[in-house]
Amino acid sequence: MTPASPTPRSRRERPAKPALSHAGIVEAAVRIMRAEGLQRVTMRRLATELDTGPASLYVYFGNTAELHAAILEEYLGAVDLGPMTGAGDWRERLVQVLGSYTGVLFEHPSLARSALVARPTGANYLALVEAVLALLDEGGAPGGQAAWGVDVLLQLATAAAAEQATRSEADSAEEEHDALVGALRGASADTYPQIAALGDDLFSGTPQERLGWMFRAVVNGALTTPR
Numbered sequence: 737m738t739p740a741s742p743t744p745r746s747r748r749e750r751p752a753k754p755a756l757s758h759a760g761i762v763e764a765a766v767r768i769m770r771a772e773g774l775q776r777v778t779m780r781r782l783a784t785e786l787d788t789g790p791a792s793l794y795v796y797f798g799n800t801a802e803l804h805a806a807i808l809e810e811y812l813g814a815v816d817l818g819p820m821t822g823a824g825d826w827r828e829r830l831v832q833v834l835g836s837y838t839g840v841l842f843e844h845p846s847l848a849r850s851a852l853v854a855r856p857t858g859a860n861y862l863a864l865v866e867a868v869l870a871l872l873d874e875g876g877a878p879g880g881q882a883a884w885g886v887d888v889l890l891q892l893a894t895a896a897a898a899e900q901a902t903r904s905e906a907d908s909a910e911e912e913h914d915a916l917v918g919a920l921r922g923a924s925a926d927t928y929p930q931i932a933a934l935g936d937d938l939f940s941g942t943p944q945e946r947l948g949w950m951f952r953a954v955v956n957g958a959l960t961t962p963r
Contacts, residue, residue, distance in 0.1 A: 892954060
């Protein structure tokens with residue numbers, strides 16, 4: 737006797753897939769980044785994760801760069817903007833905000849590198865820009881100079897995070913640093929008098945101290961340099 741063929745399952749009996757949404761796509765993208773790295777967050781990989789076709793995702797994101805910018809926007813929610821309305825010197829509070837932003841990027845190396853070109857446009861990014869502008873305004877920076885200053889400050893913070901994150905991943909980073917230190921310390925005073933005169937001061941300070949100094953230098957420039 738021929739066994740009966742299995743009864744086909746009606747498509748209507750299958751559980752319905754959750755409807756796609758901007759928030760749901762970003763949540764899935766963040767999940768992939770944490771597990772596999774940002775380089776694996778592509779439209780095709782994301783479509784597989786969400787059990788849909790890549791074309792469905794282009795309704796929400798024009799390209800992968802926009803998707804990565806949305807991931808960055810999600811993480812910017814962790815930036816501490818409390819110093820914006822806190823007490824104390826406005827410069828130091830601004831350095832704290834920028835330091836928090838740098839720290840968020842530094843915790844996610846691939847995201848830090850992407851942030852050099854990603855352009856988030858969400859509420860978290862706008863809040864960060866607003867905080868920096870408000871603190872520059874508190875310090876008396878003219879509006880035009882503050883408008884350009886916020887761009888330079890965020891670029892500096894992003895580049896610093898991307899550089900340090902990349903170095904921390906490189907197996908040869910320590911050897912390369914030692915080679916640089918050796919070359920500068922061994923520079924001839926006759927040929928390179930300025931290098932020889934500064935000596936160990938070229939390497940003084942912690943990374944946090946040096947980054948804070950760079951932020952203050954740019955802030956001072958924004959206050960005093962006309963456009």
